[in-house]
Amino acid sequence: MRSWSIHIGRLFGVEVRLHLTFLILPLFIFWTEYTVHPAVVGSRVLALVGIVLAGVSVHEIGHILVARRFGVTAKAIILLPLCGVTDSDESHPEVSQVRGAELWSREFRIAIFGPLMNLAFAAISAVTVFLAIPGIDLWQWPFFTSANLPRSLVWANIYLAGLNLLPAYPLDGGRILRANFARTFDSTAATRRAVSISHAIAMVLMVAGLFSNTWLTMIGVIIFAAAQLEERAVMFQSVLDNVRLEEVMLTDFATLSPADTLVDALDKAVHSLQDDFPVIRGSDMVGVISRQRILEALRMEGNGYVQSVMNKLFEVSLRQESLASAFRKLTSRNLSIIPVVEDQRLVGIVTLQNLMHSMSLLAESRKLKRAERNS
Numbered sequence: 578m579r580s581w582s583i584h585i586g587r588l589f590g591v592e593v594r595l596h597l598t599f600l601i602l603p604l605f606i607f608w609t610e611y612t613v614h615p616a617v618v619g620s621r622v623l624a625l626v627g628i629v630l631a632g633v634s635v636h637e638i639g640h641i642l643v644a645r646r647f648g649v650t651a652k653a654i655i656l657l658p659l660c661g662v663t664d665s666d667e668s669h670p671e672v673s674q675v676r677g678a679e680l681w682s683r684e685f686r687i688a689i690f691g692p693l694m695n696l697a698f699a700a701i702s703a704v705t706v707f708l709a710i711p712g713i714d715l716w717q718w719p720f721f722t723s724a725n726l727p728r729s730l731v732w733a734n735i736y737l738a739g740l741n742l743l744p745a746y747p748l749d750g751g752r753i754l755r756a757n758f759a760r761t762f763d764s765t766a767a768t769r770r771a772v773s774i775s776h777a778i779a780m781v782l783m784v785a786g787l788f789s790n791t792w793l794t795m796i797g798v799i800i801f802a803a804a805q806l807e808e809r810a811v812m813f814q815s816v817l818d819n820v821r822l823e824e825v826m827l828t829d830f831a832t833l834s835p836a837d838t839l840v841d842a843l844d845k846a847v848h849s850l851q852d853d854f855p856v857i858r859g860s861d862m863v864g865v866i867s868r869q870r871i872l873e874a875l876r877m878e879g880n881g882y883v884q885s886v887m888n889k890l891f892e893v894s895l896r897q898e899s900l901a902s903a904f905r906k907l908t909s910r911n912l913s914i915i916p917v918v919e920d921q922r923l924v925g926i927v928t929l930q931n932l933m934h935s936m937s938l939l940a941e942s943r944k945l946k947r948a949e950r951n952s
């Protein structure tokens with residue numbers, strides 16, 4: 578989802594990105610306004626877009642501030658045309674291992690504060706508009722129009738609150754629903770259920786919009802696409818959580834000895850596809866070294882021993898550990914290889930390069946097994 582967005586600034590220390598689909602909004606507003614009154618002014622359409630952008634931002638601030646109280650720090654918020662998506666860092670074990678009732682209460686509070694912020698903002702703007710422009714009629718149809726920007730400011734926020742409360746995942750109402758499912762089902766099944774309901778709601782909106790207000794169709798399309806994207810992200814996370822290292826680790830790999838010279842080491846490296854090597858003394862693992870490091874050392878200091886150049890600081894994992902935990906170790910410490918041990922004995926290695934590769938193979942092999950079982 579990040580890849581289709583651009584950086585536009587920072588809010589409360591959180592990166593704000595605009596999803597490219599947001600650009601549909603000005604075009605859509607211009608078109609709907611044009612069909613009502615052809616003398617529509619471009620700058621007023623842009624002001625309307627600004628009003629929606631402000632509403633979505635206020636909404637996301639609500640989520641960020643409450644999430645922070647639960648220790649969930651947002652890395653970035655991505656603004657979509659009518660809602661936002663928070664890209665949170667849930668890698669902290671205390672945060673990611675929350676389940677059941679605790680998860681439900683956390684998700685509920687984080688979700689509900691987005692719409693609440695919109696309602697608060699709508700109330701404040703209503704009072705301000707009322708005081709600034711005496712005699713303005715906030716109850717006059719249409720509520721959202723380029724012809725009356727102050728009224729649109731108030732109603733845009735009420736609409737945003739209402740829209741986000743729909744039980745259509747990944748909108749806030751849908752998140753609450755999913756957290757509720759997660760009390761009885763595992764996270765993947767809970768997401769699947771929430772996504773099917775979301776797709777059904779999106780379909781109804783799309784069809785209803787064709788016979789009434791085109792905004793409904795547009796909202797339906799956005800919900801449909803967003804649900805699809807979120808489902809994929811959750812599925813990916815579930816693979817990371819459920820695959821054990823023993824399923825993907827390399828078991829056929831080359832090792833080096835600390836007493837090897839760098840020239841010997843390079844010679845072994847030439848005959849292997851590995852970029853990183855565990856260094857073994859007897860049955861003990863004593864360090865790791867990369868092909869790159871061997872070359873650098875040879876170039877800078879000439880021939881020497883692996884012992885003096887190898888990296889002695891490394892992290893090991895157990896074979897039952899999840900892929901998610903290995904990924905965290907690799908990325909948080911900028912490692913390139915993780916030795917997998919059992920009873921202090923080296924039984925495999927995991928590298929970033931091999932993870933990417935094995936993941937796709939594993940997906941294929943699981944698919945084949947499932948097909949076999951079904952036939």
Ligand SMILES: [Zn+2]
Pocket residue numbers: 636640660661688691692741748749
């Ligand atoms: Zn929200």
